[in-house]
Amino acid sequence: MITRRMLNFPAATGWSHPFFGMDELRKDMDRLNRLFDSSGSSYLPHFFKAGVFPALNITENEEKYFVRAELPGIKAEELDIQVNGRNLTISGERNTACCEENIKYHRREREGGKFSRGIVLPGDVDPEKVTASMVNGLLTVTAGKSEAAKPRKINVN
Amino acid sequence: MVETKELQVKEKQEVSSSTEHTRPGPVFTPSVDIYENDREIIMLADMPGVSTDGIGIDLKEGILTLTGDIKPWEDGKESNVLIEFGIGKYYRQFTLSEAIQQDSIEANFNDGVLKVILPKVAKAVPRKITVSNG
Numbered sequence: 001m002i003t004r005r006m007l008n009f010p011a012a013t014g015w016s017h018p019f020f021g022m023d024e025l026r027k028d029m030d031r032l033n034r035l036f037d038s039s040g041s042s043y044l045p046h047f048f049k050a051g052v053f054p055a056l057n058i059t060e061n062e063e064k065y066f067v068r069a070e071l072p073g074i075k076a077e078e079l080d081i082q083v084n085g086r087n088l089t090i091s092g093e094r095n096t097a098c099c100e101e102n103i104k105y106h107r108r109e110r111e112g113g114k115f116s117r118g119i120v121l122p123g124d125v126d127p128e129k130v131t132a133s134m135v136n137g138l139l140t141v142t143a144g145k146s147e148a149a150k151p152r153k154i155n156v157n
Numbered sequence: 158m159v160e161t162k163e164l165q166v167k168e169k170q171e172v173s174s175s176t177e178h179t180r181p182g183p184v185f186t187p188s189v190d191i192y193e194n195d196r197e198i199i200m201l202a203d204m205p206g207v208s209t210d211g212i213g214i215d216l217k218e219g220i221l222t223l224t225g226d227i228k229p230w231e232d233g234k235e236s237n238v239l240i241e242f243g244i245g246k247y248y249r250q251f252t253l254s255e256a257i258q259q260d261s262i263e264a265n266f267n268d269g270v271l272k273v274i275l276p277k278v279a280k281a282v283p284r285k286i287t288v289s290n291g
């Protein structure tokens with residue numbers, strides 16, 4: 001029955017919500033459209049994931065971009081972060097091998113290995129205003145927007 | 158030289174349970190390594206973003222519960238550009254088959270990794286018995 005509703009089965013049959021679920025779908029479609037829009041915006045809908053380690057969350061406010069990644073067990077000095085124009089690269093290596101001998105593993109779910117991820121920020125950043133911090137396994141890269149990328153208020157005369 | 162493989166993204170696993178938490182929001186299962194040696198069982202759990210005072214370790218009737226509470230780190234004025242991972246609490250339970258000395262459990266938390274050391278009770282430590290010729 002639900003499939004019929006989703007397929008827009010004749011709506012005049014008195015169902016209270018013939019477009020049940022359509023709202024969510026339309027929002028996703030909007031986001032997809034924005035993705036393929038040639039406006040040059042790097043706004044990605046949230047289901048569109050790159051699949052490259054580490055997973056990143058990028059947020060912004062008027063002044064800055066914030067790039068966050070969960071990197072448990074990696075020390076700040078083991079990370080290499082580079083910024084070049086709009087490009088930000090985060091690379092490093094995670095070592096989960098254990099140093100002790102004569103041990104028996106019950107479970108091994110934590111993975112180790114090398115990683116490197118490059119992203120393009122949606123706007124230009126000022127390389128002087130890029131800082132990074134590592135707190136409790138959470139990396140936060142804060143990049144100050146360059147003057148050109150900041151929103152400007154335009155007064156109407 | 159050991160070749161290191163490239164890390165792959167692992168989707169965070171959300172806890173599926175029949176009961177709900179009183180506070181809404183996603184709850185994730187931390188990835189763990191568990192190993193043992195003669196004297197203790199050692200557990201490593203990835204809980205990035207949790208601060209030391211947000212961690213709970215509880216052992217009751219052979220069930221070890223690990224919890225990690227997270228405080229939202231984004232201030233409300235940030236708008237999302239790209240969201241690839243969810244933010245939420247951590248929760249995982251284990252049944253321990255071996256007897257553990259409850260009063261000497263140790264735990265530390267470094268760089269988002271929780272390490273719990275569970276010492277086995279003396280009788281569970283294997284003892285090597287040498288047989289002498291009579």
